[in-house]
Each structure stands twice: as structure tokens, then as C-alpha cells.
Amino acid sequence: MSGEKRPKEFYILAALFALFVLFLYGPLSAILILAFQGPNGGLTFPLNGVSLHWFFNLFEQQAVGDFGGSFRRSFALGLMVMAVTVFVSLTAGLAFRRKFPGATPLFYLTVASLVVPSIIISLGIGVGFSQSGLQPAWYSSAFGAHLTWTLPFGVLIMFAVFNRFSPAYEEAARDLGATSWQTFRHVVLPMILPSLVGVGLFGFTLSYDEFARTLMTSGTYNTLPLELYGMTTNVTTPVLYALGAVTTFFSFIVIAGTIGIIATLNRRRARG
């Protein structure tokens, strides 16, 4: 594998990459195919007719469960988690730019938050709430449980961003007489905005899909992953797959939207 033989290495790796993509998409395509089954279809092969039945069914009232309500809750929770994650990660990132007493323990607490198994957090918060007589709900206990998962990601990303952030710009702004707030608002913020959008996207998707942490903390109403799990106790139709196909499509849109925002931000920054 010397420099001259590079094309060969490239093709091997490209083949590996193609295999990897096939591996990622293979099962998804299986459920996509199965989602288009006829009204008598099941969750496994062989196929049982072809139709759009289950996509329509998805938007109808199900015998059990409530896709709509749980989707709205998960979506709202995702947005809440996103907002708080962005805000807290930003302030924490700013804090860590300086050395301060307690910085190291806080850093390790953040890492711990990442590595503590989710089921343990779920159990702990669940038992804690019930022992102290508090009412668990998706917007309180589950909200907190999700934050312990999204915050370390956000904080570590902001960490990495500020680590490579040259203070020269700020110094320049300050030399020109800008206040700290002005410096932050007009110099720092525009530069880190794309990363913040990334943190937000991370926060949203991690929360939107979180299952174990919600398991014992959700209170009365289910979030979407819990609903899906609950529905598997009763649903044996490809409507689950139709939902999978639709959510994947939804994810495509979210990603495309985010990329669009980041690209616009970058362009504006380049122009400004």
C-alpha cells in the first residue's frame, strides 16, 4: 500500500463503504417493502399482496394506542430538550473557557452522565420521584432524564468548539470598544451558531428516540417510543413498518432542513 498504489486502496475502501451503506439500509429497505403489503399482510415475509393500505391506516384511528398524541408529546419534548440543551451547553461551554474551582469534577460528572446506563437513570429517577411523592410526567421527570443524555453531547461539542476558538477575534472587538455582550452577540455567536444548530439537532433526535430513560419516568402519557413498544403487544400489522418508513422520511426532512440552515448561516457569515 504505497503512495503509487493509492487507487487500489481507494477501491477497496470504497467497496467497504458501499457494503457498510448496504448493511445500514438493507433492513430498512426490507421494512419499506413490507410496508407496502396488502390489507392482510403481516410483519414478516412472505409478502401478502401489494397496496398503500398501511400508509392510509397509519393516519386512521388504531384499535389500540394513539400515534398522534404520542408523536405530539415526543415532538414537544424533543423541542424542549433541544432548547435547554442548546442553552445549557452554550453557557457551560463558555464557563469552561476559563479555569474555575470545581471545573474538573463537573467535567467528570458530565462524562459520567454520558456513560451511566440509561436504565439506571430511569430506575433512579422513577424510584426517587415515587419515594418523594412527586408526580412523574413526560415534561418533568422524563424531561430531566432526557437532558442527562443530551447535555453531555452538547457540552462536549461546545467544549471542542471553544477549544479551537481563537480569542483573537474577541480581543479585536474589545479593542474596538465593544462591550462583552456586544462581543458575544456580534462576534462569538455568529461563529458558533452552526455548531449550536448541530447541538440542537443532536438534542432533538436523541430525545425523540429515547426509550430506556423514558421507561420509568413518563408518568401518565406515553412518548412515541414507549407507544411503539406498547403497541408491539397488540399490533401485528405492517402499520409499524409504515410508521418506520414515514419517520425515516421525516428524518430526511429534518436533516435537509438543518443542513439548509447551517449552509445559510455559513453563507451569511462569509458575506458579512
Place this chain on the structure above:
Amino acid sequence: MTMVVPPPKTVKVEALEKPPITLPPSLISWLQAAPLTIILGAFLALPILMITVVSFWDYDFAQMYPDFVTFNYAETLGSWVTWKTYLNTLKFTFLVWSITLFIGFWVAYFLAFHIRTSAMQTVLFLVCTVPFLTSNIIRMISWIPVLGRNGLVNSALIETGIIAAPIEWLLYSDFAVVLAMVHLYTLFMVTPIFNTMMRIDRSLIEAARDAGASGLQILTNVIIPLSKPGMAIGSIFVVTLVMADFSTVQVMSGGQSASVALMMKNQMSLLQYPAAAANAVVLLVLVLLMVAGILRIVDIRKEL
């Protein structure tokens, strides 16, 4: 909650009015770090404390009683099941970790060093990301129609005449568990490695090449050492995710294989919380030790 409300605002206004009196920097830092500290304190530190306390409680048929007993630990640590289950979980962890590391490294390497334009890099990276935005549960069960006895793989192999009878171990086996986990968790390895690789100074590689290093030498002496932080972060993700997994093991092994978290869940399903808590504490200690081990090898904080 608005997206960007910088907390230093009040502080700074005050600073503006009376320039000589500024808040000490550490106080500002504390204020800025306060939201993180409060949230993690309330929803991480307290629950873990709670679990630790509960693990010493007594329990009976239906309820738990505040007490200080150690038999939850004695029962957990004194039984061969626990050890065997931990061994099994560690086996899954090791397999999934090495496979995802292998895939993650080469995929990231390909993206970072063989794709020339950054637009193409972004596109290909996103191609890898999209499946990870589909619900974990759906992605997991999507393997069942592929691997089953009459699934895609088996029917394809039988139709092409490669095998005569369906391969049984494709589904409901350790193989299926590892496969599904790799599928679920690879992105957590690809992303940090890709991220670190993108930050490797390209002139270092040029310099090495100018100095006569072969591709292999560049790889082993420049790229791998410099990608270590990414690998470490990815490893932390994968190790902790696999150690704590219960649903994948349950579904993909068809209930025939055990993991530590699944053992906990079985206890929780019969409301034996103190026993589950003791298990949780043991698992937590083990996971923290493993992560500490990884952090000892690579200081991610410095390398972030």
C-alpha cells in the same frame, strides 16, 4: 425557553456601569456552569444516590423497607448467574466494540482521506447518518424479516442454490444480537473518529510522505496515533451502550441470551427494586471503571 439567552447579560451590564468593579472570573464561570450543574445534580447525581440507598433496603413480596442490609449484594455477587451474565455481556461488548471500531475506523478514514471535496464528504456522511434517525425499535425489528427462517437472506440463498435448508443461527442467536448492535451503534464510532481525522493537519501527512514514509507507515505512525481521541470517545459510547442494553439482547436472541440490564429488568418486572438497584450499582461501578480505563489511555479532555 428561548434558544440563545446569554446568561452573562446582567453581569456584563453591571460591569458596564461600574467598570472598576467586575465580578471575579470564577464567579462568572460558576454562574455559567450553574444550569449544567443543577440539572446533572438533580437528574443524575440524586437518582444514583437514590439507587445506592435503595440497594441496601429490605424488600418483601410487594414493598421495600428502608433498612441497611447487604444481602442484595450478597445475592447478586454470590451467584454464578451474575458472573456468567456479566461474562456474556462483556463478550457482546468486546465483539461489538471491535467490529464497530474496525468499521468505524475504515469508514471514517475513507471519508476523511479519500473523498476530496467537502461537499461529497458531507453527503456521504449524511448517508450514514439517516438510518440512525429512525426509531431504534423499528430498526431492530426490521432485522427479523431479513434474517428469519423464511427471511430475505435465507430465501435468496436457497433460491440461488447455495444452501439447501435455511440457516437457523441467523436469527435468535448471539450472532443476531451482535449484528443488530453493530447496526444500531456504529454511528457512535464513525462520528467521533471522522471528526478527529478531519482535524488532522494534512501537512503532517505531506511531510511524512516527503520524508519517504509508505502509506502503511503514514497510517500507523501518523493517522492512527492522531485519531486515538476519536477512537476513545467512540469506544466510550459503544461500550456503555452495549453494557446497558436490554432490548436488543431480548429481541434478537429471542429471549435466549442474557445481559446484565435484562437481568435487572426481570427483577424490576416483579417489583424487586432493591435487588435491581444492587445490580445497577455493580453495573455502574464496572462501566465507570471501564471508562476510566479508556480515559487513562487517552485524555479526551485535552484532545477535544
Place this chain on the structure above:
Amino acid sequence: MTETTKGGLTRRSLLKTGAAAAGLAAGSGAITGFPTIWAQTKITLRQFGTGVSNINAVAEKCKADLGITLEMTATDSDAAAQRAVTQPNSYDIADIEYWILKKVFATGVIQPMDTKKLKYYDKIVPLFKNGKLTPDSVIAQGTAPHTVGFVEKPGDKKFAKEETQWFTMVPTIYNADTLGIRPDLVGREITTWADILDPAFKGKTSILNIPSIGIMDAAMIMEASGKIKYADKGNMTKEEIDKTIDFLIEVKKAGQFRAFWKSFDESVNLMASGEVVIQSMWSPAVAAVRSKGIACKYQPLKEGYRSWGGGLGLASHLKGAELDAAYEYINWYTSGWVGAYLNRQGYYSACMDTAKEFMTADEWGYWIEGKPAQGDIMSPEGKVMEKAGAVRDGGSFVERMGKVACWNSVMDEDRYMVRRWNEFIAA
């Protein structure tokens, strides 16, 4: 679907009159002694339970008949038990199974119901009152619902020995489980639980993987194969647990099982995809397989059935108007419409007599009396489930529920049992 609801209509009009009266009373400023429920315009009850019985159609009908909004949350059975105990304020009505009630009730989160306020208490199948379907039935082993069905007085956490005025749960659905088979693939007569051990089915069998239920499956199999005789399958001694688990481990190591299922859909998928040809199964799961055009039979066995049941319990925090509404809901639930709906799913409901009024003679004959269907039998959703001439596997209600060998249960040694079950899974 039959819509000839005399009872429902009168009750609804009664409700309307009541509400009008309350409005009048409120308007004239004289709200005294009037039942609070009538004055409430918006009553919401939060119910949770497994997907099996948390049916949206029931909530809709309840809203239409009673004006009570029913918020249903479906979970898997593990989560249901945990929610019942750890989040007692998150629900008003708990829909849980009888075996776990033994644990849940003891934590004090459920209040018993006054049978005097239950309009259709007399019509509830006697199985839930004294354990006997007919006066000369033998009481089955395990946590039979009547053993956890009553307490002496409110506040008690110990169950009463016999029928009292205080009823812990009103049954929702119950059924008798047995082995489901793929008649096209097993290729022989199946008559006993022990047939699951036949080497011919190696790698093509499955049992339930909820520890408390799976061990009952195992017990049925083990006793049928003559390896042991339990004093009480539903309450094994440590020795019996050891023997059962050792036996299971041995069978598992020999590769007899393909998988263990935990949820309804898993059992359907295992069967429909041909992964498994013989496994313990629920009756509606068999119906679900059949509805996909795949042959599947709910096979009666000579040892009898392993039975289970669920019920509605009232949360301890309910009082006043909400408690009244909950009673109203339960009375409505047992008044027939829901019962008919559940019967049509292939389960059995609490008050068979009231349900009968809401079913056609043909439906009643097919589902409950075990007679051949005269016309097509439709599912509650209006899909054809069985063609004319079909006979229900296992026969009539009395034949099925009369042959229960044991109920799902929680054992006194359940701590030990779970530990050993974990061993089995880890083996």
C-alpha cells in the same frame, strides 16, 4: 355490530336529564346534596394497561354513552405492573392482570370496590367470586382470581378468604391459553403439553418469557411429561422450582426452543413466519395468524389450560366525583357493549349475560357456545375472521374455562424463582 342498546340509551338520556338538572340547580344557586358527578361537565379518567384491552373503540363509545373522557395508555405487561406501583398518581383506573395484582394490591395503590355500587355484580361470572365456573368445577391451581378478588374492608392489604362486599377488581378479559400449532407443519396429532418436547420439533418451539408465566408453561409441560407432580404449580417450593428450571435448562441446551416470546406480536410473528410450529399461545394471536391466511390451530390438550385474567382496579387516590364517575364507568363497562366487543376478539368478558344482548345469535353461538358459524364471523373491526361453518377451537366457553389446570401466578418464592429464571436465560 349490534346497536340495539336499550340499556345504553336510557342511561344516556338519564345522564342528560341529570346534567340538565344539575345545570338548573347550579343556576338557581342551590347545589346541595346533588351527586357531584352530574354537576361535572368534564370528567376525565386515565386508564392504562396492556394493549390487549386498552382499546380506543371502548374509549369512544364511553365518551358517547357517558360523556366521560377515557384516556387510554397502552404499555407492555412489565411496564404496566411497574407503573401501577411506582406511579400511583399517574392513573385513575389500572387495567392489570390478576397475578400481578397480588403484588400491586399489597402496596396500597388500589382501593377495593363496594359491590353494592356495582350494578352488574350479580352477573359477573362466578369464576371470579369462588373460583368455580359451574357449581361442581374443580378450583384450579395458581393465583386464581377469586383468591385475590376480595378484602374484608377498605384499607386492608390482606385478601379475604371468600366473597365479601369489597371487590378488588372487576374482570375485563380472561382466557385459557394452550399450545398453538401450525397443523400444516407439525404433521401429527397434538394432544398433550408434553408434545412440545418431541425431538421432531427441535428448534421449532417456543414458550413465554415473562418469568411468572413462562414457569407455568414449563410446569404444564413438565408435569405432562410425567417428570414431576406438583403440589401446587402456582406456588412451587424451592425444590420444585429447582427441578423445573434444571429441566428447562436441559431442554434449552438441547436446542429444543427457537425463541421465547414476550409480546403478542412476537408470538404471532414466530408462528406466521414459520420460525416456530408449536408454542404456547393466546387465542387472539392464533386468530391473528389465521387472518393472514396461514393455518394455525389453538390446540386443546388433555391436561387442560393455563389461564389468565385481567381486571380494572380503582386507584386509591380516587374520591368524590371522580370515584363516582369511575363506578359509573365500571357499571357501563359490564353492561354489555364492551363485553360483546371483547368476546368478539376471542377473549371472554366479565358478565356474559349482558354481553349476550349485544351479540347476534350466530356470534354468540360461535364464540361462546362452540357451535358452527352460520354466516361469516367478523372481527370487531369488521374484517372477516372465520367463514361460515367454522367451529371455534376448544369448543364452548364452559368447555374451555371449565378445563383450567392452573392460573398465572406469583409464588411465595418468587424472589428465588426470578433468580433461577435468570439462570435459565443465561444458561
